[in-house]
Amino acid sequence: MSNRAVLVIGGGIAGIQASIDLANMGLQVYLVERTPSIGGRMAQLDKTFPTNDCSMCILAPKMIECAGHENVHLFTYSEVDEVRGEAGDFRVTVRRKPRYVDLNRCTGCGDCVEKCPRRVADEFNVGLDKRKAIYLPFPQAVPRKVTIDAETCLYLTKGRCRLCEEACEAGAIDFEQQEELVELEVAAIVMATGFDPYDPTSLKEYGYGEIDNVITALEFERLVCASGPTGGHLERPSDGKVPRTVAFIQCVGSRDVHYKPYCSSVCCMHATKEAILANEHHPDLRSFIFYTDMRAVGKQFQEYIVRAREEYSVTYVRSRPGQITVDQDTGSPNVWYDETVFGEAGDRVRRVNSMDVDLVILCQALVPRGVHREMVEKLGLELDESGFVAIRERLVRPVDTSVPGIFACGFCQSPQDIPDSVIQASATAARVAELVGPRK
Numbered sequence: 001m002s003n004r005a006v007l008v009i010g011g012g013i014a015g016i017q018a019s020i021d022l023a024n025m026g027l028q029v030y031l032v033e034r035t036p037s038i039g040g041r042m043a044q045l046d047k048t049f050p051t052n053d054c055s056m057c058i059l060a061p062k063m064i065e066c067a068g069h070e071n072v073h074l075f076t077y078s079e080v081d082e083v084r085g086e087a088g089d090f091r092v093t094v095r096r097k098p099r100y101v102d103l104n105r106c107t108g109c110g111d112c113v114e115k116c117p118r119r120v121a122d123e124f125n126v127g128l129d130k131r132k133a134i135y136l137p138f139p140q141a142v143p144r145k146v147t148i149d150a151e152t153c154l155y156l157t158k159g160r161c162r163l164c165e166e167a168c169e170a171g172a173i174d175f176e177q178q179e180e181l182v183e184l185e186v187a188a189i190v191m192a193t194g195f196d197p198y199d200p201t202s203l204k205e206y207g208y209g210e211i212d213n214v215i216t217a218l219e220f221e222r223l224v225c226a227s228g229p230t231g232g233h234l235e236r237p238s239d240g241k242v243p244r245t246v247a248f249i250q251c252v253g254s255r256d257v258h259y260k261p262y263c264s265s266v267c268c269m270h271a272t273k274e275a276i277l278a279n280e281h282h283p284d285l286r287s288f289i290f291y292t293d294m295r296a297v298g299k300q301f302q303e304y305i306v307r308a309r310e311e312y313s314v315t316y317v318r319s320r321p322g323q324i325t326v327d328q329d330t331g332s333p334n335v336w337y338d339e340t341v342f343g344e345a346g347d348r349v350r351r352v353n354s355m356d357v358d359l360v361i362l363c364q365a366l367v368p369r370g371v372h373r374e375m376v377e378k379l380g381l382e383l384d385e386s387g388f389v390a391i392r393e394r395l396v397r398p399v400d401t402s403v404p405g406i407f408a409c410g411f412c413q414s415p416q417d418i419p420d421s422v423i424q425a426s427a428t429a430a431r432v433a434e435l436v437g438p439r440k
């Protein structure tokens with residue numbers, strides 16, 4: 001095949017790995033990432049189960065390898081606008097959003113960020129912190145270039161300020177920058193658009209957004225991370241107090257016919273990891289994990305749970321809490337749950353209990369994101385009943401979508417952890433290589 005270029009959509013760990021593998025095979029890779037930096041959700045995690053490796057220490061070298069590869073052409077802050085054609089001959093239009101910053105000039109020094117007077121919610125820290133309207137999404141961002149958020153910049157919204165321009169010695173600020181459309185011709189497409197955490201606000205019984213100190217697991221990841229809003233000090237958002245008791249609630253919106261019927265797959269393990277980390281931060285802290293049933297099927301996962309129980313004061317409570325209220329005396333969250341254990345005599349006991357804790361972490365459902373409507377409507381890309389990219393023959397072609405030449409890896413095709421996403425990414429690279437054939 002003469003066209004030896006590939007489009008990868010999504011620059012999380014799956015898209016990064018697929019890009020590196022494809023580029024190493026000598027293929028030209030166009031990696032399109034919606035946000036200003038590659039990295040995806042893994043960049044937001046503190047450590048990873050079941051080894052507790054530092055997430056960024058594993059990810060950052062891969063981000064640099066990917067962006068620095070001579071065969072990878074990175075389009076960050078960009079989205080795929082249109083896709084036409086068929087396997088071996090896809091025509092793609094990529095929309096590059098204006099950053100209002102000249103990437104060739106920006107040195108990433110941060111002088112502009114310091115001068116910017118506008119502070120807005122920081123999405124990387126899941127709103128627990130503020131960032132400026134001109135910002136680097138996180139310290140290890142790739143590319144290490146700032147972006148002006150057009151929706152909050154004072155000059156772009158109200159026509160006054162330009163302090164960043166004055167501060168930038170490199171002359172990188174460019175308020176005249178326009179959106180750009182780039183046409184690409186590629187032989188194959190790899191989808192790696194990942195997931196979003198489900199917003200638990202609609203599950204009123206858990207009081208998210210209404211009861212103090214009820215947070216999500218991703219918020220917790222940022223709270224314990226040294227690069228997070230508290231510098232890695234685990235403290236309650238409401239008053240900065242060190243929590244002594246923490247409740248993790250599993251399957252918030254998952255495995256629930258009213259919301260998302262499927263299992264989000266990684267929550268039993270990430271809750272266990274987070275409970276271990278909490279105890280490492282404060283050794284007298286106790287965690288209670290309220291679970292539906294334990295899904296610990298990966299290598300060393302069961303052993304990880306045993307260690308959590310025996311060495312890190314983690315108690316597993318088999319129950320699905322029905323409500324969280326506010327304790328009138330302490331103001332802390334009170335978790336109401338139905339115990340479904342066997343009593344001493346072996347008979348099933350059903351008791352409604354409540355537990356007053358300092359912090360509640362909701363492990364909410366994880367939902368697919370970023371699947372391109374155009375691909376679904378015009379190319380016939382099938383989604384499954386939950387919105388994940390459908391895989392037609394999972395047993396024999398686990399990364400092939402319903403459209404020949406379009407492959408899918410990572411969380412956008414099914415809930416999965418980082419190692420599985422990496423395996424699938426390499427599998428997509430192998431399938432693309434098969435399609436494109438050897439270099440003539």
Ligand SMILES: Cc1cc2nc3c(=O)[nH]c(=O)nc-3n(C[C@H](O)[C@H](O)[C@H](O)COP(=O)(O)OP(=O)(O)OC[C@H]3O[C@@H](n4cnc5c(N)ncnc54)[C@H](O)[C@@H]3O)c2cc1C
Pocket residue numbers: 009010011012013014015032033034035038039040041042045047048049078079080192193194195196197217218221266270273366369370371372409410411412416417418419421
């Ligand atoms: C709280 C929490 C803790 C976790 N802890 C662990 C752990 O310890 N160990 C572990 O193995 N797993 C863990 N996971 C799971 C892990 O985060 C996922 O397995 C992993 O992030 C999947 O990678 P991905 O590349 O498929 O998706 P993502 O990380 O979601 O990356 C997708 C990328 O695609 C981009 N994108 C989306 N739509 C578009 C579009 N239309 N165009 C262009 N770009 C787009 C996104 O901006 C993003 O950069 C955890 C998950 C959560 C929620």
